[in-house]
Every structure is written in structure tokens, then in C-alpha cells.
Amino acid sequence: MGDYSKALEFYEKDLKITKIALPPNHPDLATSYNNIGLVYSAMGDYSKALEFYEKSHKIREIALPPNHPNLATSYNNIGGVYYHMGDYSKALEFYEKSHKIYETALPPNHPNLATSYNNIGGVYNNMGDYSKALEFYEKSHKIREIALPPNHPSLGTSYSKIGQVYNDMGDYSKALEFYEKSLKIKEIALPPNHPSLGTSYCNIGQVYNAMGDYSKALEFYEKSRKIRETALPPNHPDLAISYGNIGQVYNDMGDYSKALEFYEKSHKIRETALPPNHPSLATSYNNIGEVYYHMGDNKKALEFYEKSHKIREIALPPNHPHLATSYNNIGQVYKNMGDYSKALEFHEKSHKIREIALPANHPSLATSYNNIGLVYYTMGDYSKALEFYEKSHKIKEIALPPNHPSLATSYGNIGGVYNDMGDYSKALEFYEKSHKIYDHALPVRR
Template sequence: MGRNDDADAYYLKCMKIREAELPYPNIALGGVYYNYGVFLTYLGRTSEAMAYSQKALDNYKAIDPDHPRVGDAYLSIGQKYVEFGDYRAGRDCFLESLRIFRKAFGEKQERVGTIYNLLGNIYRLNGDFEQARIYVERGLEITRSVLGPDHDRIASALTTVGDIEADAGNYPLALDAYRRALEIRRKILGDDNPNTAFLYFLTGQASREAGLPREGLPYLQHALKIYGDSDMGESEDMANVCASLGLTYLDLAEYAVSLSYLRKDLVILRQLYGNTHPYLADSYSNEGLWFERQGRLDSALYYYHEAMRAMSLDFDEKDIYATPGLTGIMLPYQFLDILKMKGDAFAERASGTKDLEAALDCYRRGGELIDRLRSQYRSQGAKLFFQQKADPLFAAGFRTAWRLYEQTNDRRQAEAAFWFAERSKAGLLTAALQGVADRPFAGVPDSLRLHAENLRSRISGAEQQVNDERLWPSDSTGRQLSLLKSRQTALQSSFDSLLAVLENRFPAFYQLNYGTATASLAAIQHKIPDKRTAVLEYFLTNDRLYTFTITRSDVNLSAADRPQSLDEDIAYLRSPPDRTLWLREPDKAAADYLSRSHRLFGILIGQYLDVSRYDRLVVIPHGILSYMPFEGLSSDEGVDFRQADFLVRRCAVQYANSATLWAADRENRSGREKKLLGMAPAYGNALAQTNIAQDLNFRGSLGPLKFNETEISQAAEYFPGSILLNGAAATELAFKENAPDAAILHLAMHALVSDSLPMQSRLIFAPGQDTLEDGLLHAYELYNMKLPAEMAVLSACNTGFGRLAAGEGVMSLAHAFRYAGCKSIIMSLWPAEDEGTAKIIARFYAHLADGLPKDEALRLARLDYLGQADLMHAHPYYWAHLVAVGDMAPLRKSRTIPVWGWILAALALAAAVRIFRVRKS
């Protein structure tokens, strides 16, 4: 440290001389600011480094805004933003740096390639691996063309490729990239260079993560030798290798060797960082894991607790039952892991309620932390964050609360379990909205939205600066720490005030991005309108199926083993009938389906409810259950679909992503004039031959829809003044021009729902003549539209078949329509027969015109279809695909006679008058 202190003093002395002698701005003055910022970054004093990098930037920009030194300063600041976790600001800095370097040097320049590599890393951290690959490959191409194939910059870019593939779980590709980078380093730096050792370490670590610990051992041991033979034997890099070796030997069940390496890691980090540091917390967590694998839970809990103490700047409690608050946590994402591990150890050790309550406290605190981090999901890779951290914690919290409820029969524990279930479903929605916050929202001024994003980023940076100052004080008086804390408090106060404005003026936007309110069981009971309505909420784990059965008078909780055939049964019930089997053995085909249907009816409904006592069910599905319409489940078995006792014969069913959203739906009512916009594009065979359906792994075919024009024409007969746009007139631009004024939107067109990127899901309109619209209405575009419709009918194929990941429910175009203002959605869950859908929709509107609630109108429309269907077309595949979501209130109180009805009535009256005249004469 002595040499670092000397260097620090020399930098400050040089800076003082140049500030006194050189005019402002000046390249040399900017240079000392820039270099001192680099030096402070090396020392880990990131907040101070940021300040000097900013001074360098201001100096250079005053000389020439497009000077290459400005690009260097943006590059340095961008890297610090990445360290703060503000990836959006980091990306913006890198893009500005890229613009400047390309203007100064052209595309084929070394620094341009480096920035492409850094941008690729940003997208990796965002979880957008496809975009990350594009940027890194471009950077590799440029760097190779400038520096040749065997340069250290090539090795760095290949390392980023390996990081991308490792994060994406593509370990063979990750290992290939690391090994290629390793060979370059060995060739140009030698086999005993510390930079080469780093790639040995990465290769060994990736091998362990790939489930190949034995293959990774030689790489880790070689890295250990290189560091040991150099002056880095007590370095952070050496500690990382020891930790990875300890975990590798733990996977190999060589416990003594494993513990020796884990202990060495801990010793090095204590020497480097004292008692408080994120890396030290990680080391304690690894030792806790070692003891947990041995079944020594008392010791595991001790080490997990020590990890909490090492991660928190405000917590020094030694009682393992104590849990720190959420202030002063250095790395919240890593702290979430510690909370989960400690909670798991308490839950595993529990023989009574004390340890279970301690576990629940850990999980609840984790849930609160997730809510705090919720607005950062998008900047930390929303889907990966939810899959890897949030969802497992919610599931563990749910199971623990359920165990406590079973032991105590305490309603508070039932409420806790319900809270975890609802928070899980809210997190799924947030994860699906990755990237939407970067786009405009309808009615929300960009200035407010961007100001909120900016404040959030500045708060994150301010918190990091406070933590840095506490770890590495820049003065002995504490004045700098006090100043930084005051800035943090002021920023948080500004952000809280802005959130209050957003919540008051733009409640839908606020709830989508910042709201964390969760309805209680009691609140859901209060929202149930009558004793003939029941709510069924499900929560699925890998091995259990949990059910809340909620009525106005009672709440029942039930748990059962998850059926081994659940996924297979649901896939079967969604599949079209085998026509060959139907022709040869129709009774067997029907019996096979009804047997599975009956089994699932008993598992999901029959054991909880006597459906004869209810007229309406509200289903809150979870995971794979989101893919299945419950109306097609049968309470009996048989061989004839026309006689089967399907649930549709007993109850109307509606669906919601969460009970909290369902309760909010019931508060929305409108008395708008009922004007329908119907759209039915014409699709030629050529569209089915394009690659559009393969883009982003879309499901569904794109063949012609023969009955979509008939469908919207029949719907329009009940709504005078309807606007019908068929064929080439059904363009995206026409939709955007007419939809805001319609009370009913009926879109009989193809929809493509992305499995991997829900916000890229899209409706396919007729191609337009304008250049502003591409004929593809994306889900993210709907968030910037105002569609105050009473109902949207999305009868297109696969409208509701969204992405399923880590228990995710259906996240598709349907939610985007609801955010835009549509109070209810009728959507399809699979590609259905065009003609049958048109028949059901026609009857649906007829029953709506009689003043029935939407779910009841849909139920009766299905029964009308079943009443005239032949044996095969009575199969639920042909009628169960349409489901109702949202506000089910009737559209109107009394029936409106269709136009053709008035014509018939007029003809009948004319005939009657003529008959009367003839008789009179």
C-alpha cells in the first residue's frame, strides 16, 4: 500500500501544479484528471474515480465535443456505471464513445472493436444474449482485421463470448470460447502468465458449472500453480481459484480437500478486506454450503449468518435468528442468495415452529428486497433474475408458510402463503416486460418517465458511493460520508415525491412499474360478488400442487403431490384429435381423452368444490395450468363428447393472472356507447411460406383464414355504427386510427406469440402502403396506446399461448391490451379451426346482446356449438380454446336486434298489412 500512497500523493501534486499553470480547458490538464480516475478505479475508490473521470470529460468537451479524448472519457465513465450496476447509463456512454471514435477513425479501428465488445457485455448483463452475440461478433471481426488473429484483444473478446454462453447456459459453446482465448494467451503471453491463469480459472469454473467437475480440475490446479509461483499467491485472483477448487471438490464429494481450499479462500479475503466485503460474504456462504451438504445445519447457519454480517455495513448482530434490515447492503442481488440459503437451512433443520418462523423471516425479507429491486429487473436481465433468484425464493417462502399453517392452523400463515403466491405472479409479469420501460407509455410524458429512470439510476450510484466511502474512507473526519449520505437522502426524497405524482396521475403505469400492493385473502373474499361464485388459485412447485379455494364465507387450503403425468396430460388435452384413430376407433379416442380429462377434473376441482353449488368460477392458474381451459374438464368418463359432463355445462369460468389483478378488474365499469371495430385481413398462401413464424421461435402457422370476414360481419350485426375493415383495408395504421374510439375490438387475424421474448409478440395485419407501419403490431407498441374498450376479442391462433419459464403464466398480447385500457379480453389458447371459431363467436355476441355477463355468454355459446356438433367436432379442441380474462360485466342490459332482424320484421309487418287488407276486402 505504501507505493499506492506515494502514487496518490504524486497525482494530487501534479494536478495542483497543472491547475495553477495551465489554462482551462487543456489536454494535459484533462489527462491528469483522466489518469487519476483510472488510478482510483484500480484502488477500488470508484465513486471518487467517477468524479475525476467526469472532470476529464468536461475539460475535453470544452475543447471539442467530438475529440477522441472525449470518447476515452465516456468509455471510462461507462465502465464505472457498469460497476455501479447502472447498465443503461453505461450503454449510453459506450454508444456516445462509439459515435466519436467512428467519426474520428472510421469503423475499422481498435477502440471501435473494443466498444462493440463492451456493448456486448452490457447486453449479456441485461440477459439479452442474442443482441450480446451480435455486438461481440462485430467487435471480434473488427479487432481481427486490425490486430490479426493472435492478439490479447481477441482473447478478451472471446472471453466475453464465453461469459455470454455461460450465462445463457450454453456450456459447450462457453468452454470452446474460453479454450480458444486460452490458446491465444498461451501463445502470446506464455503458460505461466497471470493473465493466462485467469482463463485457466474460467475454463475450470465453467466445467464445474456444466456438471463436469472432474474435467475442470486440471485447469483450476494449473491456475493455482501459476498464481502460487508468482507474486499473486495472496491475491483476490488466488482466492477465486481456491473457492472454485473448493466447490469442485465438494461436487466430487471429496470433503476434506474441499474444506481446505474453502478455508484458504477465506483466509486470503480476510487479510485483504477485514470483516466486511461482498467477496468475504461469498466465501462464508461457500463454507455454509459445505456444512449443509454434510447435514451439519447448525454450522451451516453460523456461516450463512456470518455471510450476512460481511455483506451488511449496518449489521453486527451475532444471534443467528436476527436478520439485517435492507439498508447498508453492499450487493443486494448477492444478499438475496444469502437470505435464501439461510432460510433453506432453517427450514431443513426445523422440527418445530421457531426455525420455520426464522426461515419465513428470511424469505419475507427477501421478498421485500425483490420488491425494492423490482424496477431494476430490466437492467439486470429480468428473465434470468426471476428464474434464478426471485422465483425459487417465493416458492421456498410459500412452502414454509404452508408448513406453518399446517402446524398452527393460524390464518396469518395462510395469508403469508397467499402473499408469496401473489408476489410470484407479479414478478412473472415484471420479467415479461423486459425492455418496455425504454419505450413511451400512453399518456405518460416522456419527461416524467425519463426523470424517474434517471433518478433511479442516480440513487443506485449514490448508494454505491456511500458504501464505498464507508469501506474506504477518503477522510478521517467523516465529512465526505455525511455529504454523500445527504445526497442519497435528497435523491430518494425526490424519487418518492415523483412516485407519488405517478401513482396519482398515471396509476396503471405506476402499478406496472413500481406498485407492490398485494390483495389479502380477506380482500379477495370481500370482492366475491355472491355465494354462487368461487375463486380457485393454484401454486405449482416441482413436486407439489397447492390450492386456495376462496368463497364469500370460507377459505380452504389444500396440498397434494404434483401428478407425474400433469404436463403430459395437459399437452394431450390441448392437441387436435387424431383423425385416423377417430375414423377407426371413435369410442377409444373419446374414452382416452375423457379419462385424462376426468382425472384432472378430480385433481384440480372435484376434490375442492361441489360445482353444482356454483354458477361462476374464477381460476388463477400457475405455470403449466395457464395453458389449459378448465371448461374442457369432465366430471365423468364416457365415449361421447356430446354427452360428457364438461365443466362448461355447470359453470361460467373466467381467468386472471393473479387474484390481486382480478380484484382490481371488478372496480372498473363503463357506460360507453357500444361501437365495434372489426378487422379481418386476408392472408395468401405466400405468407405461410415466409420465415416470419420462425422469427423469435414463434408458434403457429400462417395459412389463410377462410371465415374471419364472416366472423366480424356477424359480430357487427349487434352494434349499429360498427366499422369493418376486411382484406387489404385491415392495416396496422387503420387499427391505430380507429381503435381508440371503439368500445369493442374484434381482431380476427393471426397472432404470433414469442416463446422467448413476450414483448415481441405481434398481430399480423394486412400490409399497408405507408412506410411508417410494417403491418406487425407488437405487444410493446400497445403500451403506448390508449384503447379504452369494454372488450377485445382476439380470436387469432395462439393469442394466449405465451412464454412459460420457471412457472410463468401466460404473458402475451392479452396483458398488453389490458394495460392499454381494454377491460376484458376473449382470447384463444391454441390454433383453432377457423369455421368453428366463427360459429362460437356469433353465438357469443348473440348472448351478449341479451345482456349476459361475458363469461356466461361464452359458456352458452360453447353449449350452442356442442348442441349441433358431430361426434368428432364435439371434441374440446374445437370449442374450449377461447377463454375470458378481465371484467366480465355485461355489455348492455337489453337485446339489440341485428340489422337483418329489422329487415325481417319490416317484411313481416308489410305481409301482415297486406293480409289484413285482403281479408278486409
Template sequence: MVELCRQKCAGNEKDLQYIDEFEEYYNASNAIFWFTRDIFLYRLLNKALRELDIDTIYSLRYFFKDLHTKLLERYFSTRLKSASDSLRETVFRGQLMSNKEFDEKIRHNTGGFLPVSSFFSTTLNRQLAFTYAGDGSSETEQSIVFEIDVDKNDYIFPYADISTESAFDGVESEVLFTFGAVFRILSIEKNDDNIWIVKLKLTQEEDGESKALTLQLREQILCAQYPLQSLSNLMAYMGHHDKAEKYSLLLLRDTSFISLHVLSIIYEHLGSIYHYTGRHELALEYYWKSFSVLTEHQSVVDPTLQYAHKNKGHINEEKGDYKGALFDYTEALKIQLQKENLDFYEIANSFYRIGQVYRAQKYYEQALSMHEKSLAIKLNIFPPTHPKISLSYQSIGQIYYLQGLYAKALTFYEKCLEVAMKAFHKEHSNISLIYTDIGLTYYRQADYNDAADCFQKALQVQLTTSEQNQPILATTYENLAYSLYNIGKMKEGLEHMKKACEINSKNFPSNHPKVIRDFDWVADVQKELAGGEVQAN
């Protein structure tokens, strides 16, 4: 942690001196004091949380945990001492906010949510908040005073009056909320001094991914036995598969302290990452590693062999041995259904995997039946905006697509997209896959304009979430090229196909069908364009 801070503050002698002081004198009991000092630590931690800079958050995790723990201690201590006091209180926060951020988050959002990913500093002193808000004269920023209504009986997001431990010695009457608080915007008004008064209420209502991510961060960084494993899971959930792979591989550098069960899970997780990103040989390798751990240490890891069957099913599915995959997934399901305490998510997942195998075998009615069973369970155990529900809608849509029932496919893709937009941020890799599926359906209906539009949206997401040489990105360039060609934009399509050629040439040998097909298409379109120019001349 200290080394990271030195790297971040290189060239700033004052901050480097503070870092030396921190290294010598810091302990967990004074985490609040260090956070409230106007030095490097406050800026680094809140910036990392706002930007979801997982590398920095992980490096600062011990301080992160100490600060959160101290807030919890003070929160519960205060609740016990003030049980007979007023059940409500109001705190304030004054700040400047850019016009763009204000328009996006507040101006037209009355009744909506305002999630705060960082630790959130407020004050009991209303006048002090107006001082921090500025005078309302800026043309590029808005002056805002937040008035936050808090019900002391609600345990939602811990907060505490930290005046006695603050570096400001109580001058600011500071009340600090832990990271990830979610507020509902009750009203927005501008006063005569050109300052916005925004009334908020602390809420525990769902807020899509913003809440899901902060809750996962809290659980997985603060409470996890293996933080790197948890961060890898979180990165995969967010669609950042390169970082998910990085953290899992870092954890495998020293497996001596990892339980066999967790080791098998890490191998399986890497297998799923490689499968998702189109690296099927690596996927197969890591699924085998997971299976080997499970079977070699059966009595310790998995007495029922449920997970061994599941992983062997992954292996057979990856190899194209669908008969074997179906057997193993079915065996895993039998074990799950015989348990005294049913794990409905595991059961839903088994129905899903069996459905995928039937789909690969082109047994579409059986596949549809399995996916409908999986969806029915998920709708009973998850909230309606859960990402797993989006996945089931997508899978059912894909089956209808393969049956040529394009109108039905689009209906389920639209449901899928609606849930995904609430469950994920708009640049999540799953969003790109949904746009791709919708684009392919439009393409099959010869609606090339809408197809091109969807493929363009998929591409925009992938350029922010995928490594630039992944096969999935090449596929999107190909789809976009074909669509543009069919609406007469041959030159634009040609440029996209050239990018696909470049990526596929890095991932496959020169005699691979993908590489040959793309280069042939480029050559044919170049000839067509050249012939058109000659004819015009």
C-alpha cells in the same frame, strides 16, 4: 452519433437544424462552445449521464471524449498559469430541485456525499447563482445555492473556467466540472429568503458505487482500446447482463481488428455471462471458444498457459468434471505463484475457483479453507467495501449453509449484504442473490415469514435487472411460492408459482423435471384450495 441525435430530436425542427449545423461545422477544438449552447447536445449528454443510458453515452462517446479532453487541457493550463495565486477558490451553482430529490440527497445528508454523474456547471458570480435558484416560493421544488470550496492543489476531478470558450462569451463566468465529480456536504442552512445555502467541498474520498461507476466510465469509454468490450465489462459489473451480452456480441461482428488475446477474453466473458444467467450450454460453448483461441495460438497469446488452464477449468466445472477442473485451476495457481511479479488478485481468484470446485464435490472443509485464503488476500489488496470482498463473504456463508450451520451462514450473509449495499446500487443483481441466500437460510430454519420477505426483496430487484424469462427469475417465484404457502397464503403463493411455470415452460421442454415439478405443485395446491372451499360450504 449524428443519426442518434436526429432520432432523439425527431419532430423538433429547430434542434434538427442545429444538428445539421453541428454535422457541418463541429471539430474537437470547439467542444466546449457546442456544449454550452442551449441546444440538443447539452440536454442529451447530461440526461444520458444522469440516467446512465449507456447506449446514448456510447453513441456520443467521441464528443464526450473531446469535451473531457478540452477540460483537462484548460485545467492543467490554468494550474500552470496560476501557480502563485490563491490556493483556494469558491464557485457557486443555483438551481431548483424537486422536494423528493432534495429529501433523498441533501436535507438529512450533512457530512455525506453528493455525487454528480453529469458535467456540472458552476459560476464565479455568486449573485448569478441566486438568480438561477429562484425565489423560494415553489411548493414542489426547493431553491438551492451550492457554495463549492475547491483546493487548487488537489487533482481530483478536472474543472476549468471556460468563459473564453463558452457560447455565452464570459457573461456567466462559467466554471465546468467534468462528469463524475463527488462533493462532501459540509453544511445546510436556509436563509431569510427561503433559499437553501448548501456548502460543498470537492473530495476524492470513496463513495461506493457512484464513484466506482464514474471512474470506470471515464477509463473505459475515454481510454479503452475496445470501448464495446469495456462497456460490456461495465454492464456486467453493474448487473445488467443483457446489455453486457449485447455489447460483446456487437464486438464479435468483426473480429479482424481484435487481438487474439482480447478475443479469448471476450469469449470467456460471454461464457461467464451465460453461466451467471443459467444458460449453461451457451456458457460451455464460449468457454471452449476461448480455450481454443488460447491453445491454437499459444506462443502469441499465453506462453505460460495460465489462461488456457483457467478456461479449461471453467469448461470442466461447467460439465461437472470436477477432477479435471481442480487439476486445471491448480495448474493455473502454480504458474501464478512462480511469477516474479505476483498478481495477488489472480491468485485470490484461483483460490476462489478451487474452493468452488471443492464445494461442488461436497468437500466443505477444503472449500472453506480455499475461500478463507481468497478472502484474506482480498482484504489486503482491496478497500473494505470492494464487491469482491462481498462475494467471498457470500461464498463462505454458502458453505456454512450447506453444512447446516445456519447461524454462521447468516453471519457471513449479513457481512456480505453490508458490503454489497455500499459497493453496489440497491437494484444490482448481486443484491438479489444475497437476499435469496438469506431467504433460503431462514426457510431452512422454518422462519417462513422472514424467508418470504427476503425472496420478495430479491424479486423486486430481479424484475428491474433481469430479462423477464430468465430461469433465475422463475427460481425466485418458486421460493416465494413455497414460503407463502407455509404461512398460509396459498392463493398468493399459487400465483407466483404460475409465473414460474410460465417462465420455465419457455426455457425447458415439457418433460423437464423443473416444468413437471412446478405444474404438479400448482395442481396439488389448486386441489387443496378447492377441497377447503367445499369443506367450508
């Protein structure tokens, strides 16, 4: 239900009773600490979550043999916190510790091994290492195909994860193929208003939105929202996600009043359901700021981007990729205001975090170079603009498939610089490269 304060209240009552009734290293105490950690993790209070997960883990280390599956669960949960904190190397370290125990303790096709592979795949996907992500998601899927009946919901989840990688790679036809496989299984296995069906519709909506097919995106986002409104309490965080997704489509369509309406609905739910410094509230402020940015209201955009940033500074570690996003967004506003030195300052802060937090060819580093290039372009410093646009483009060539729309943007930006420099043959060459990709990657408008 997403009622975290109630969950904490009952788990803490359970812990008090368990502490009185059992010796200090009893495995049931570890379970109590683990449950409280789960709630704090869901609330976005990652330091508290780590505190309770580590208490749980210490007991299990004392009470259980070294390859007991519950120790693997501990490592997995700690890995999950580091994953949400954006500390991917730590997340991998703990997920791999968990996986080693499962490999020793469980038969080779046990569903928990599939979950392990899935979690490791998720880290590689967030790191932008899509081939590794696919490798681990496919290992997970193979186990589930052997271990589970053909229409088990976990197989649907496997297809969905593989679809997510293809979506992030910009291979939208593949993404749709896997998301639709996932949906078919869920339609057979689950009741018609199950929240997991809402997630499937949401995923398909995201692909259509990325393809610029906004009517299709809205159709699937609305299907998702209707299920969630039926299945969940009115202030459940997943409803906030639905409203946010619909707001995003309206924002991309340029219907800013509608975008604000849905983003504000999303934000109201999060204010009710989540603690005041939860990262999802930062996302809400960021989204509202983005609408004002597109409306040209730089003052309002800065106000909301800074609210978002303050929460992220409290809730997240100092090199979390979301902080880089905050600095980037603030930099974009300063560029629009004509304060280029401030814009560069914030884009460079963003870039420094991404250099620390992400692998060398992550697409977000390409975004950083692109945005720094854009500031120099706006300042009329075309040689600097080209330098950064080309750095951005090199990363995209390595990290993305050859017809990804982001490569088209790169070619377009480089073409724009040559055009303004008066080198029209070069400009045409790059504009045509851009056009070919858009022709291939995006749906035909009729």
C-alpha cells in the same frame, strides 16, 4: 501487482507536481485524475472513482474538441464504474456516449471501437439480454479479426467473451468451443505463465463445474492457480479468485471442510490486498456463509451472510443486484430455520431490488419467484407454491435455451408440488420433462 496503496501514493505525488507545473485545465491534469480514478475503481471505492473520473472529464471537456478520443475514454471509464455498481442503464448511457465519439473520431476498424462494442455487450450480458450481448461481442470480434493479426491476444479475449454468454445461457458445448479457441490463441501469443492463460483455464473450469464435471473443473482451476502463483505476488486478488473457484468446486461436491479451507485462503488474501469494504470481501463472506448453510449450521451461515450484506450496503448503491443476492441468501437461512415469515420478508426484499435493477425477463427474477415458491411449498401452501414456481418457469422459458439445467429444476419443482398434492400423473409429466433436459444437458457419469 495489485498494490493499490502504493499506486495511489505515486499517482498522488504525480498530481501534486502536475498541479504546480501546469495550468488548471491542462490535459495532463486530466490524465492524473483519471489514473487516480482507475485505482479507486480497482479498489471497489466507486464513489471516489467517479469523483476523480468526473474531474478528469471536466478538464477534457474544456481543453479538447468535442469528438476527441480522450473524451470517449472519460465516458468509457465513468460507464465502467456504473457497470460495477450494477447501474446498467447509466453504464449503457456512458458507454454509448463513448462509442459515438469513437465512431466519429476513428476509422471504422479501429481496435478502440471493438473495445466499445465489447463493453456494451458486457452490460447486455449482465442484464440477461444474451442475444444483444452476442450481437455486440460479435461486432467487436469482427473488427479485431480485420484490424489485428490472427493470434493477437485481443482476439482471444473476443472468443472468451462470446464463450461467457454461451456459458450464462447454459449452452456449455458452445461455451467450451469459444473458450478453447481463446486458449489456443493465448497459448501461441503469450509466454506459458502469463496471467491471461490463467484466466482461460479458469473460464474452462467454470464450464465444467456448471456441467457437474468436478474432476475436470478442478483440473483446470488448478492449472489456473499454478500460473497465478508463478506470475503474481502472493497477495494478488487474482489468486484469491483461484482459491475461491477451487473452494466452489469442493462446495458443489459436498466436501465442505475442503471448501472452507480454500474459501478462507481466498479471504485472507483479500483482507491483505483490499480495503475493508471492498465488494470482493463481501463475496468471500458470502461464500463461507454458503458452506455453513450447506452444512446445516444456520447460525454460522447467518453470521457470514450478514457480514457480507453489511459491506455491500456500504460499498454498493441501494438497488445493486448483489444486495438482492444478500437478501436472498439470508432468506434461505430463515427458511431452513423454519422462520417462514422472515424468509418471505427477505426474499421479497431481494425480489424488489431485482424488479428495479433488472429487465423483466432476467433469470435472477426467475430465481426470486422460485425461492418465494419454495417457502410456500415448505409451508404446505401448494397453490401459492405453484403460482410462484410457474412465474419462475415462464421467465426461464423466455430467457434461457430449451435445454438449460435451470429449466429442468423448474419442472422438478413443479412436479414436486403435484406429487405432494397427490396428483401423480401431473407429477410424472413434470418429472419426466425435467429428466429429459438433464439427460441432454449434463455429462454421462461412468
